[in-house]
Each structure stands twice: as C-alpha cells, then as structure tokens.
Amino acid sequence: MNRLDRFFEISERGSTVGTEIRGGVVTFIAMAYIIVLNPIILSSSEDVTGGSLEFDQVSATTSLAAGVMTILFGVIARMPFAFAAGLGINSFLATTVVGELTWPEAMGLVVINGLIIVVLAATGLRRLVFDAVPMELKLAITAGIGLFILFIGVVDAGFIGSTGSPSPPVGLGFGGVGSINTVPTVIFVVTLLVTGVLVARRVRGGILIGLVAGTLVAVAVEAIWELGKATERPGGWSLSVPTLSGSPFALPDLSLVGAFSLDSFGRIGVLAALMLVFTLVFTNFFDAMGTFTGLSRAAGLADEDGTFPRLRSALIVEGAGAAVGGATSASSNTVFIESGAGIEEGARTGLANLITGALFLAAMFITPLASIVPTEVAAAALVVVGAMMVSHLRHIDLSEFSVALPVVLTVATMPFSYSIANGIGVGFIAWVVLRSAVGKAREVSPLLWVVAAGFLLYFARDWIEHLAGV
Numbered sequence: 001m002n003r004l005d006r007f008f009e010i011s012e013r014g015s016t017v018g019t020e021i022r023g024g025v026v027t028f029i030a031m032a033y034i035i036v037l038n039p040i041i042l043s044s045s046e047d048v049t050g051g052s053l054e055f056d057q058v059s060a061t062t063s064l065a066a067g068v069m070t071i072l073f074g075v076i077a078r079m080p081f082a083f084a085a086g087l088g089i090n091s092f093l094a095t096t097v098v099g100e101l102t103w104p105e106a107m108g109l110v111v112i113n114g115l116i117i118v119v120l121a122a123t124g125l126r127r128l129v130f131d132a133v134p135m136e137l138k139l140a141i142t143a144g145i146g147l148f149i150l151f152i153g154v155v156d157a158g159f160i161g162s163t164g165s166p167s168p169p170v171g172l173g174f175g176g177v178g179s180i181n182t183v184p185t186v187i188f189v190v191t192l193l194v195t196g197v198l199v200a201r202r203v204r205g206g207i208l209i210g211l212v213a214g215t216l217v218a219v220a221v222e223a224i225w226e227l228g229k230a231t232e233r234p235g236g237w238s239l240s241v242p243t244l245s246g247s248p249f250a251l252p253d254l255s256l257v258g259a260f261s262l263d264s265f266g267r268i269g270v271l272a273a274l275m276l277v278f279t280l281v282f283t284n285f286f287d288a289m290g291t292f293t294g295l296s297r298a299a300g301l302a303d304e305d306g307t308f309p310r311l312r313s314a315l316i317v318e319g320a321g322a323a324v325g326g327a328t329s330a331s332s333n334t335v336f337i338e339s340g341a342g343i344e345e346g347a348r349t350g351l352a353n354l355i356t357g358a359l360f361l362a363a364m365f366i367t368p369l370a371s372i373v374p375t376e377v378a379a380a381a382l383v384v385v386g387a388m389m390v391s392h393l394r395h396i397d398l399s400e401f402s403v404a405l406p407v408v409l410t411v412a413t414m415p416f417s418y419s420i421a422n423g424i425g426v427g428f429i430a431w432v433v434l435r436s437a438v439g440k441a442r443e444v445s446p447l448l449w450v451v452a453a454g455f456l457l458y459f460a461r462d463w464i465e466h467l468a469g470v
Contacts, residue, residue, distance in 0.1 A: 004017070004351070005017075007078075008020075008078055008349040008350050008351045009078065009349060010348075010349050010351060013301070013348040013349055014348065015346060015347070015348040015349060017351065019345070019346040019347065019348075020080075020346075020347055020348070020349055020351040020352045020355070021351075021352070021355050022345055022346065022347075023080060023342035023343065023345040023346050023347025023348075023352040023355075024080075024342060024347060024351070024352035024353065024354065024355025024356045024359075025342075025355060025356075025359070026204050026205070026341050026342045026344075026345040026347075027080070027082050027338065027339050027341055027342030027345075027347065027352060027356045028082070028355070028356045028359040028360065029204060029205035029208050029341070030204070030205055030206075030207065030208070030338040030339075030341035030342070031082060031084055031336050031338035031339070031341075032205075032208050032359075032363065033207050033208055033211050033378075033381045034062060034066065034084040034085055034087075034336075035059055035062055035063055035360075035363055036059070036211065036373045036378055037087065037378050037381060037382065038058060038059075038062045038084075038085040038087075038090055038330065038331065039053075039055045039056075039058035039059040039062060040055070040240065040373075040375055040378050041087075041090050041091055041094050041152075042058050042090055042093070042094055042329075042331060043055045043058055044094065044156075044375070045094040045095065045098055046098070047098040047099075047101060047102045047103045047105075047106070048098065048099060048100055048101055048102060048267075049102050051102055051103055052103070053103055053256070053329060054253075055240070056250075056253055056367045056368070057253045057254075057255055057256045057329075058256065058329065058330065059367040060252035060253055060254055060256075060364050060367050061254060061256045061257060061328040061329055061330040062084070062085055062330045063252070063360050063361065063363040063364040063367075064252070064254065064257070064328060064330070064360075064361070064364055065083075065084075065085070065321075065324050065325050065328045065330040065333050066082070066083055066084040066085070066330075066333060066357070066360040067357045067358065067359075067360035067361035067363075067364075068324065068357070068361075069083035069317070069320070069321040069324055069325075069333045069357075070082045070083045070084075070353050070356050070357035070360060071353060071354055071357035071358070072317060072320070073314070073317045073318075073321075073335075073350070073353055074349075074350030074351065074352070074353025074354050074356075074357065075350060075353075075354075076310070076313050076314075076317050076350075077310045077313050077314040077317055077350065078309070078310065078349055078350035079295075079296070079299075079301070079308065079309070079310070079314060079349070079350055079353075080295075080299065080339060080342055080343055080347035080348060080349060080350065080351075080352040080353055081291075081292070081295050081314075081335045081336075081339045081353070082335070082336050082338070082339045082342070082353060082356045082357070083318075083321050083333045083334060083335055083336065084333060084334075084336050084360075085325055085330050085331040085332065085333055085334075086283075086284065086287060086331065086332050086333070086334040087145075087149050087382070087385060088145035088148070088149065088283055088287060088420060089110070089280060089283055089284060089331055089332040089334075090331035090332075091145075091148060091149060091152055091420070092279070092280070092283065092419075092420045092421070093106050093107075093110070093331055095152070095418055095419070096418070096419050096420070096421065097109065097276055100267070100268050100272070100276075101264050101267060101268065102261070102267075103329065104259055104260050104261035104329075105260075105261045105262075105263055105264040105267060106264070107259070107260040107261075107326045107327070107329050107331075108260045108261045108262045108263070108264055108326065109264055109273065109276055109277050109280060109326070110260075110280060110322060110323075110325060110326030110331060110332050111260055111262075111322075111323050111326035111327055112262070112277050112326075113277055113280035113281050113284060113322050113323075113326070113332065114284075114319050114320060114321070114322030114323025114324070114325070114326060114332065115319070115323055116277070116281050116319075117281060117284060117285060117315075117318065117319030117322055118316055118319035118320055118323070119319075120281075120285075120315075120319070121312060121315035121316045121318070121319050122312070122316055124312075126285065126289075126315055127315075128447070129285070129447060130285070130286070130289050131445075132445035132446075132447035132448050132451075133286065133445075133448060133451075134431070134448075135395075136396050136397075136403050136406070136407055136431075137406065137407070137410065137427055137428065137431055138286050138289070138290055139290070139392045139393065139395055139396050139407075140393070140396065140406070140407040140410040140411055140427055141282075141283070141286050141287070141410060141423070141424055141427070142286070142287060142290055142389055142392045143389060143390045143391075143392045143393045143410075143411050144410050144411040144412075144413070144414040144415075144420070144423045144424075144427075145283070145287065145389060145414065145420060146385070146386040146387065146388065146389025146390040146391075146392070147386060147389075147390050147411055147412075147414060147415050148386070148414040148415045148418075148420060148423075149382050149383075149385060149386035149389065150382065150383050150386030150387060150390065150415075151386075151415035151418075152379075152382060153379040153380070153381075153382030153383040153386060154379070154383060156238060156375050156376070156378075156379045156382070157184070157185055157188035157238075157375070157376045157379035157380070157383075158173065158174040158182055158184065158185040158188070158238065158376065159172070159173070159180070159185055159188060159189070159379075160172065160173075160176075161173060161174045161175050161176040161177075162175070162176055163175070163176030164176070173185065174235075181235075182230075182235045182236075183221060183225065183227060183235060184218070184227065184230075184235075184236070184237050184238065184374060184376040185376060187214060187217055187218050187221065187374075187376055187377065188214075188376040188377065188379055188380055190214070190217065191210055191211075191213070191214030191217075191376075191377050191380035192210075192380040192383055192384070194210050194213055194214070195207055195209075195210025195211070195214075195380050195381065195384050196384060198210055199384055199388075204341060204345070205341075207338075207381050207384060207385070210380060210381065210384075211373060211377060211378065211380075211381055214377035214380060215242060215372060215373045215374070215377050218237075218242040218373075218374050218376070218377055219242045219243070219244075219372065221242075222237075222241060222242045222243055223243075227241075228241060229241055237374045237375065237376065238374075238375045238376065240372065240373060240374045240375055241374065242372050242373070242374045242377075243372060244368065244369070244372045246368065247368065248366060248368050248369035249365055249366060249368065249369070250365065250367060250368050251365065252364035252365060252367060253367075254328075256328060256329035256330075257327070257328050257329075258327060258328075259329050260326055260327055260329065264276075271457070271464065275421070275454070275457070275458040276421070278454060278458070279420065279421035279424065279458075280322075280332070282424055282451075283420055283424070284319075284322050284332055284334060287334060288315075288318045288334045288335055290392075291334070291335045291336070291337050292308070292311075292314065292315075292318075292335060294337065294340070295335070295337070295339055295340055295343060296308035298340050298343050298344070299343045299347075299348055300348075301348070318334060318335060321333035321334055321335075322334065337388070342356070390411075393407075393411070401434075402434040402435050402437070402438045402440070403435075405430055405434060406427045406428075406430035406431040406434060407427070409423075409426045409427055409430050410423050410424065410426065410427025410430075411423070413426045413427070421458070422459075424455070425452075425455030425458055425459060426455075428448065428451050428452045428455055429452045429455055429456065431444070431448070431452075432444050432448055432449055432452045
C-alpha cells in the first residue's frame with residue numbers, strides 16, 4: 001500500500017485509496033453511456049461502398065479501447081482523467097468522412113491523426129499551436145461541436161425532420177409536419193426531460209440513469225404495441241428495436257481490432273485526405289487541451305496557465321488514444337469531461353483510472369444488453385451532452401463584433417452544414433480577416449494565418465482538383 005501511495009502520490013494529493021476507488025466507479029457510471037452511443041453513431045452510417053459497422057463489434061471495441069487507454073493514462077500521467085471515444089469525431093466520421101471513404105480507410109485517417117498528435121506532443125509543437133489559437137475560437141469549436149451533437153440527437157429522435165420543401169427546410173416532428181407524431185419521439189422527450197432533471201440536480205450518473213429509465217420504458221412500450229422498425233412500419237423505431245432475445249451476456253467480438261486501411265489517399269486524392277486529417281487533428285487537439293485544462297483546475301492540480309504534472313506525457317498518451325481508437329474502429333479516444341464526476345467525488349490520482357478502466361474492460365461482456373437501447377433514447381443523452389458543450393460560450397465576451405462574428409459562424413456552421421470541418425475553417429478565416437481589419441493583425445499568430453490558408457485550400461479543393469485534372 002505504501003508503494004501504491006508513493007507511485008500515485010495519493011496522500012500527497014490529499015486523497016485515500018478508498019476515495020480513489022469510489023471516484024473511479026463514479027467516473028465510469030457518468031460516462032458509461034458511450035458504450036451505447038458510440039456504436040449507434042458509427043453503425044448507423046454506410047460508407048462510400050455501402051459497407052457498415054456492426055453494433056456489437058463497435059460496442060466491444062469501444063469498451064476495449066476506453067479500458068486500455070484509461071488504464072494507460074492512469075499509470076503514465078497518474079491523473080484521474082478517463083478516456084473513451086470522442087463524440088465530436090465519431091459524428092464527423094459517420095456524417096462526413098465515410099461519404100467519401102470506406103470505414104477501414106476512415107479509421108486509417110484516425111490512426112494517422114493520432115500519430116501526428118503524438119509527434120506534436122513529443123516535440124512540444126502541440127503546445128505552440130495551441131497557444132496560437134485565441135481562446136475565443138477554442139471555446140467556439142467546443143460549443144460548435146456540442147450544437148452539432150445536439151442537432152444530430154434531435155434529428156435521430158424524429159423531434160426535428162426534413163419537410164422536403166425549400167422553405168422551411170425542417171420542421172417539428174418526423175417529416176417536419178409541425179407536431180410530435182410518433183411514440184418513439186415521445187419517449188425521447190420524456191427521457192430528455194428526466195435526464196435533464198437528473199443532471200441539473202447533479203445526480204451521480206444522471207445520464208446513465210436516464211438512459212436506463214428510458215430504455216425500460218421503451219422495452220415496455222415495444223412489448224405492448226410491437227412498433228417494430230420504422231423501415232417496416234410507420235411510426236416505429238428508427239434503428240434499434242428495444243427487445244432482447246437470448247442471453248444478455250456474450251464473449252466480445254473483437255474482429256474490428258486492426259481493421260483499418262491507409263488507402264484513403266488513393267481513393268480521394270492527397271489534398272482531400274490531408275484536409276480530412278487536418279480537421280481530425282484540430283478537432284482532437286483543441287477538445288482534449290480544453291478538457292485537460294478544465295479537469296486539472298477542478299482537481300486543484302493546475303497552475304495559473306493551466307499546466308499540470310506530467311503534461312507532456314499526458315499529451316503523448318492522448319495522441320496515442322486517437323491512434324488506438326482508429327486501430328480498433330472505435331473512433332478516436334480522448335479524455336472525457338465526465339471525469340469531472342469522479343473528481344467531484346474526490347478522485348485526484350491515476351488510481352481512479354485503474355478502477356474506471358477495469359470496469360470498461362468488464363463491460364465488453366454485456367454488449368447484447370447494450371444493443372437494446374433504441375436510438376430515440378440514446379439521442380436524449382446526445383442532446384444533454386451537446387448542451388453541456390454549448391455552455392462553454394458563457395466564457396466568451398461577444399461585445400466586440402470582430403470576435404462575435406467568427407465565434408457565431410464557427411458555432412452555427414457546424415450543425416447547419418452538418419460538418420465540423422466547415423465550422424472550424426469558417427471561424428478561423430473570419431477571425432484572421434476581421435481582427436486584421438480592425439487593426440489587430442499583430443495579435444493574430446502567423447501559425448493561425450497558415451491554418452486559415454489551409455482551410456481556404458480545403459474549401460476550394462473541388463476547383464483545385466478540377467483544374468489539376470484530378
């Protein structure tokens with residue numbers, strides 16, 4: 001116990017072994033919803049060839065990658081920050097990347113993204129690039145991803161639907177008819193309100209409790225009315241039908257481990273592939289750095305500029321998480337803000353991560369049980385998590401229009417164009433132009449100009465490829 005205490009600095013940080021164990025359990029409860037949400041997001045989209053990922057396989061690798069990376073981070077960085085598949089990047093893969101690539105190729109880009117982040121962290125360049133981007137844009141990116149996730153949630157739940165008309169393009173309810181018109185959407189609304197109340201009252205594991213409660217209601221409704229799938233019966237469940245046949249336990253199917261490809265450059269061209277990698281790096285990069293800063297402050301382990309013990313090691317492991325997530329087809333793994341639940345419970349060291357990681361590894365054996373959660377119920381958690389991320393806007397002073405416009409464009413473009421890449425690019429370009437126009441060009445880092453120029457190439461890539469004869 002003395003060796004354990006010294007290694008994790010438990011007493012030095014004012015904690016105990018019992019507190020760390022309790023904090024690790026609470027962190028797992030707070031973020032266990034990812035075992036359901038990540039496979040729903042990734043398995044719901046077909047790639048450019050019509051291929052798709054299996055829910056059970058993604059759920060198993062989601063737990064595997066989260067468990068391995070959480071334990072690894074706890075041992076190396078010795079901080080109580082748990083890892084899992086990032087909701088922003090998995091949505092980007094499912095809604096944007098696989099429209100041009102196969103799933104193995106998309107995951108290959110995630111691996112490349114992770115290796116780049118490892119190099120940036122090991123050389124110290126990651127800190128330099130992070131410092132070049134103004135805090136307003138860092139917060140706007142996080143908030144924009146949150147609004148994008150929220151939008152995906154309300155669409156998946158049938159709460160918002162396409163009208164099929166130029167104006168208005170969307171409306172309330174399935175088909176945009178102007179009212180809630182399906183039972184699954186009603187269950188979404190109920191689950192959202194229940195989860196929202198639990199989170200607002202700071203109930204430990206509020207999101208997970210909401211998911212379980214909503215699923216139980218959905219199972220009962222399906223048993224009574226037998227709604228079935230929406231593709232077979234109008235008003236049915238959009239993706240997962242809440243029924244369970246056979247045992248809720250099974251050996252995990254890890255067939256997706258190693259199922260990635262680096263052939264994306266040959267399919268869509270070097271420029272297009274590089275811009276997708278660029279977007280993945282930036283999304284991963286800023287989300288993780290912001291989360292690191294917030295959690296280290298919450299744990300009382302950060303200094304004034306937001307750094308904390310073993311920062312470089314932490315950044316390297318975070319980059320490795322992205323590579324491991326891609327190599328297992330679980331999507332990029334990154335530090336989770338829900339780790340704050342365990343920190344609030346008293347976790348201060350990496351020992352809490354060992355507990356959280358072990359619980360994730362155990363969760364691989366309950367994949368069949370997780371598959372009964374319908375999309376409409378999981379969508380409620382998406383909306384709640386999205387709202388949490390949007391709340392970062394409260395830290396931005398929007399009184400100056402040269403700040404307000406780039407921030408708003410960043411946040412709004414992501415859901416409106418259904419692309420995280422577009423939001424980041426529009427925001428960066430608007431920032432360098434407007435801040436320079438009001439006489440503050442010297443405050444704009446040269447690195448930010450390079451980034452903005454790269455996004456101009458990204459937005460003009462169709463013209464460039466056409467002119468180049470690609």
